[in-house]
Amino acid sequence: MTNLASGVRLDACGKTFDDGTQALEPIDLEIAAGETVVLLGPSGCGKTTTLRIIAGLEQPDAGGRVWFGAEDVTALPIERRNVGMVFQSYALFPNMSVAGNIGYGLKVRRVEAAARSREVLRLLDMMHLSGMGERRVDQLSGGQRQRVALARALAVRPRVLLLDEPLTALDAKLRESLRIDIDRLLRTLGMTAVYVTHDQAEAMALGDRIAVMSHGRIAQIGTPQDIYYRPATEFVADFIGTMNRLPGQCHDGVLRVAGGSLPLPADGHGADHAMFRPQDGQIVAPGQGDLAGRIAAVFFLGNATRIIVELDDVQSVVVETGERRAFREGDRVGVRVDPGGIMTLRR
Amino acid sequence: MSARRGPRFVAQLSFTMLVCAFLIVPVVLSVLAGVSVNFFIGVKSGLTLRWVGEVWSLYRDSIFLSMKIAIACLAVTLVLGVPIAYVLARAANRWTRLFEELLVLPVAVPGLATALALILFYGEWRAFRASWTFILVGHVLFTLPFMVRSVVAVMSAIDLRTLEDAAASLGAGFLQRFFGVIIPNARAGILAGALMVVTLSIGEFNITWMLHTPLTKTIPVGLADSYASMRLEIGSAYTIVFFIMIVPLLIAMQWLSAERNPGKAAT
Numbered sequence: 001m002t003n004l005a006s007g008v009r010l011d012a013c014g015k016t017f018d019d020g021t022q023a024l025e026p027i028d029l030e031i032a033a034g035e036t037v038v039l040l041g042p043s044g045c046g047k048t049t050t051l052r053i054i055a056g057l058e059q060p061d062a063g064g065r066v067w068f069g070a071e072d073v074t075a076l077p078i079e080r081r082n083v084g085m086v087f088q089s090y091a092l093f094p095n096m097s098v099a100g101n102i103g104y105g106l107k108v109r110r111v112e113a114a115a116r117s118r119e120v121l122r123l124l125d126m127m128h129l130s131g132m133g134e135r136r137v138d139q140l141s142g143g144q145r146q147r148v149a150l151a152r153a154l155a156v157r158p159r160v161l162l163l164d165e166p167l168t169a170l171d172a173k174l175r176e177s178l179r180i181d182i183d184r185l186l187r188t189l190g191m192t193a194v195y196v197t198h199d200q201a202e203a204m205a206l207g208d209r210i211a212v213m214s215h216g217r218i219a220q221i222g223t224p225q226d227i228y229y230r231p232a233t234e235f236v237a238d239f240i241g242t243m244n245r246l247p248g249q250c251h252d253g254v255l256r257v258a259g260g261s262l263p264l265p266a267d268g269h270g271a272d273h274a275m276f277r278p279q280d281g282q283i284v285a286p287g288q289g290d291l292a293g294r295i296a297a298v299f300f301l302g303n304a305t306r307i308i309v310e311l312d313d314v315q316s317v318v319v320e321t322g323e324r325r326a327f328r329e330g331d332r333v334g335v336r337v338d339p340g341g342i343m344t345l346r347r
Numbered sequence: 348m349s350a351r352r353g354p355r356f357v358a359q360l361s362f363t364m365l366v367c368a369f370l371i372v373p374v375v376l377s378v379l380a381g382v383s384v385n386f387f388i389g390v391k392s393g394l395t396l397r398w399v400g401e402v403w404s405l406y407r408d409s410i411f412l413s414m415k416i417a418i419a420c421l422a423v424t425l426v427l428g429v430p431i432a433y434v435l436a437r438a439a440n441r442w443t444r445l446f447e448e449l450l451v452l453p454v455a456v457p458g459l460a461t462a463l464a465l466i467l468f469y470g471e472w473r474a475f476r477a478s479w480t481f482i483l484v485g486h487v488l489f490t491l492p493f494m495v496r497s498v499v500a501v502m503s504a505i506d507l508r509t510l511e512d513a514a515a516s517l518g519a520g521f522l523q524r525f526f527g528v529i530i531p532n533a534r535a536g537i538l539a540g541a542l543m544v545v546t547l548s549i550g551e552f553n554i555t556w557m558l559h560t561p562l563t564k565t566i567p568v569g570l571a572d573s574y575a576s577m578r579l580e581i582g583s584a585y586t587i588v589f590f591i592m593i594v595p596l597l598i599a600m601q602w603l604s605a606e607r608n609p610g611k612a613a614t
Contacts, residue, residue, distance in 0.1 A: 057512055078515045085516035091509040095531035104527075105517035149513075156517055 006069035013064035038207035084153030099133035105156035259311030268344030280341025281319035289334030381583035398584035409569035428494035436502035458553025485554040494540035501536025
């Protein structure tokens with residue numbers, strides 16, 4: 001497949017709706033050709049609006065510009081931008097067969113019937129849908145429908161593939177397997193892709209970079225590791241996974257906190273807080289470790305055990321461990337924190 | 348359903364049969380009258396198609412006129428109604444709801460009043476007033492809301508906006524989307540609306556009665572005319588002709604709505 005993927009750039013694209021609500025503050029975003037960027041955030045954060053601006057389904061406020069490669073596409077309607085789009089609700093055409101759906105974009109482009117059906121067969125095969133071309137759309141399962149929708153979007157060889165919560169309507173097992181398929185597709189085809197989701201696990205697994213959005217702004221953009229281990233704001237730290245956050249006073253690179261003290265990383269000297277992930281903590285005998293406390297609650301999750309340790313009346317931390325020993329509520333324990341896992345917010 | 352049927356079932360069944368008989372017996376009588384040689388003697392006077400033949404020769408023009416008006420009315424309501432329904436379903440706000448209510452006014456207002464308004468307003472244009480298109484205008488006013496509502500209902504049930512977004516993302520311009528995606532997916536509503544419009548147009552009496560001229564009589568107007576001025580057998584034979592035209596349409600409508608609600612039809 002020839003690769004027509006182009007990079008995408010948003011310059012100061014904001015969106016104010018007719019009723020005056022500002023869905024998006026003017027944002028800049030640059031996506032390299034062949035890169036997958038995930039827009040991640042809670043509902044109402046502006047991620048779908050951003051996607052729709054890239055698609056051409058919404059116009060940015062005056063001053064905003066949308067670039068595909070070196071071409072300014074701001075004024076082009078969606079049908080002339082050559083994008084591929086996948087929707088949460090599949091949006092398959094009920095009046096067409098599976099093959100009719102996949103071939104629709106080619107039909108609109110007046111590709112002759114023989115070439116069209118060859119391409120449809122190739123896509124059916126690629127999406128593990130061989131032999132289903134003549135089925136009606138309502139005879140397919142949710143996972144199959146979304147595969148058809150993907151094939152339909154890919155058939156037109158889009159410059160950018162836009163996916164709007166494509167897995168949200170599926171159950172957990174299907175979501176996992178389709179996510180792997182999408183990942184493989186994006187890599188092998190070298191697609192430029194923008195993927196909107198509120199699911200952080202999906203974002204971590206799929207994104208070359210993740211843009212965490214909140215209240216119409218990009219709170220942080222970076223690789224999944226960046227976002228997870230070096231959150232820039234409190235919102236990002238809390239939105240992605242579970243984060244322990246302890247306030248304290250800094251003395252010579254060591255932060256005094258409730259129940260003990262934590263060594264701060266070199267770039268965090270002088271901070272008034274420290275953070276670590278639950279899996280970077282370890283339950284040890286009382287008197288040992290960095291923090292002292294009492295087990296307040298134990299939750300067995302299957303693949304790990306989550307333990308909540310109270311440090312004093314106000315502060316507590318969450319520790320997750322794969323150890324197969326019994327933890328009892330009320331026991332006095334120590335918590336050792338991996339020094340490499342301790343971080344502070346960037347200032 | 349259990350094999351044992353209690354007195355309650357028997358009572359319900361007899362009541363239903365009674366109501367059916369109440370509705371159907373006059374129809375059967377009327378049909379019999381239309382094929383009897385002499386109604387006052389009854390069926391034993393012999394059966395004949397003579398009266399049906401008389402109706403045909405006397406009112407053939409009315410039958411053709413009614414068909415012409417019904418088809419023209421269908422064409423106009425399709426061309427106007429489907430785009431209106433599309434706009435209403437896409438926008439769906441306070442103003443479109445108000446518009447939809449306004450559209451239904453000619454159904455709520457007595458047909459005579461609508462007709463009177465048309466005559467007051469357009470009566471001076473003699474050629475228009477005397478032509479069959481004057482009746483057509485009345486029929487369109489009366490049937491358009493049925494087409495629009497039927498299509499809006501179907502269009503609102505599908506996620507029209509997302510389907511259109513999807514088609515647009517694949518490169519389809521507005522006309523390609525409208526005829527390739529929107530119309531085919533609203534087919535059930537358009538078909539139901541079309542049958543409704545044709546049935547209503549063929550049977551419409553109130554408005555037509557006021558608008559017609561001696562040269563533009565439709566079937567129902569002719570029916571009233573024949574009851575008023577011909578022998579009873581001819582009026583009854585007319586009823587038979589009317590049935591022949593309208594019953595297939597009604598059956599098609601029932602069949603269509605059963606198609607659309609398979610669960611309901613199965614019970």
